[in-house]
Amino acid sequence: MPNRLLPALCLALFTSGAFAQADQVTAEADAPTEKILLVGQRPGPGLWKVSKDDHVLWVFGTYSPLPEKMEWRSQQVEAILAQSQEYLEPPTAHAKVGFFLGLTMLPSLIGVKKNPDGATLQDVLPADVYARWQPLKAKYLGDDQDIERERPIFAAQTLFSAGLKQAGLSKGYEVGRKIDGIVKQRKIKVTETGIKLEMDDPSRMLKEFKKSPLADAACFSKTLARLESDIDAMRVRANAWAKGDLEAIQKLSYADQESECGDAMLNADFVKSRPGFQNIKERVLAAWVASAEKAIAANGTSFAMLQMADIVGPDSYLSALKAKGYQIDSPD
Template identity: 50%
Template sequence: MAFSLLAASAWAQEEAPALEGEQVVITGQRPGPGLWKVSKGEHVMYVFGDYSPLPIKMDWRSKEVESIIAKSQEYLPKPSFGIKVGFWGGLKLLPYAIGFKNNPDGAKLIDVLPAETYDRWQVLKAKYIGKNEDIERERPMFAADTLYRSGLEKNGLTTRTGVYDKLDKLVKQYKVKVTPSGFEMELENPGQAIKAFKNSPGADTDCFAKTVERLESDIDAMRVRANAWAVGDMSKIAALNFADREEACNQAVFDNEAFKSNEKLRHAEQSARKAWLANAERALEANGTTFAVLSLSQLLGPKNYLLELQAKGYTVEAPE
């Protein structure tokens, strides 16, 4: 069991302003972007740039990726982090799970959000969600997640891309060794942590406000990024800015009274990054060919992992 609010899919990307006229979301079978190549001598690691949201009706398939996985000795998935409670911890957690998503003391969104943000929420809720009184009792971070996913779906986009599942299937098909770079922390007293979370005021209005802002202004930019990824248009991909939309929502968890004193959790992203980079260096030393995955923000944004490898003397080549 892990908290869905700290799922490994964190660190998604925000969108830059759209290119004028970008409306069509690509469908059908598409190859996605080319691969980054990291090498030292004859040892090579190919890095696939994962991204979401993508077009709902797009079917990803890359013969290049499949051929490289087939000859790889090792696979490095994206770095991840989460909270584990274990079987017995899960049983202890159950009595506190009811109402987990709701604001404490029966508060509604209108009570915890700034008036201007709440008014904007009402417009987007009517557009993308419709009548739903229960969601008005949810914490802003959970209501924001529902709004974001509904907004994407209404615009032909989804975060459930299926790309990662297909990569896992290929890795299993060719029996490639898998080396995860995950950071998973087990709560010593999950019931107490959940109780504290439920009873503590939220620190997630910034998460909510940023979600509203993205859906108000950046839907066209999301189409630009999704279309560019689908056809492997690196010129468009490289021209768009990357910033973490999810950062404010992750921070809403870290700043909550139930978790803010946990130093391991606060440094989870940094720990996962270090683990991935260490695994990458070891794999490049040991294998002729390695296949790895990072999100586009970890390949192009300010958190670019490959710059660290380049600084250590590895040759890094971006796809054209």
């Protein structure tokens, strides 16, 4: 995790966990084996079309992980962006802390990733889970003793990132960066679609976080499960996205650790006591839908980027628009 303030720390976990990939929880027992990852330019999937009368919102679905050596380029996306009057950023939940307040909090960040009271992973994890951790740690992280004192949620994130890299996969951030570059180059109006979280006392929240235990053993265990049994299937899904094969993506279920890791933060005591941090998923969805409706009403053509799970998952953002009377057309 980047060395930022607690609000950014928490929210990075909220957005990567609570709003991340599909909420599928069953590991694919017979996942196909795929050792070769696609390279070169690839288009990804087509665009979803949300329309009312002659006004259209085009939606592009992002995915993670992706082949590390793949270069994403979609002529369809570039053409649609060239016609668009507004770009809706991906939905997030975030909080802002003033610069000078941030400086005063920096000393308190020391040890923020560590377990309370000097506990180690062996102290806080079930014995069978810790036994599974040791060979994976040796494989992906080597002899890293410092990580043994980190909270399971942070150790899991570090391990998973290392596992992806060794498997030739990346988080796929370059897709978003490329779209942002096109938007900036064409000077398209940019609209934030998320929510701001109220923080009355960030310093106190930081202190409470450092002292509070987290129910993050499930997050840790499911992260191990992904690396133990899902690497080949990750390659299949990554290639499927690169080729635009949505059917292949949807056929493969997996033990999703992201929702477990997000819940570990969202259900922690230092969050439960703060009204402004409640019902985040529902509020983010509602904020995005409201932004989408405004964009569709105001523009002939608009463009939005969502994670694939927010398009085809059980809590689809597009289903919420369909319920309001909008026409939804999937890619060909």
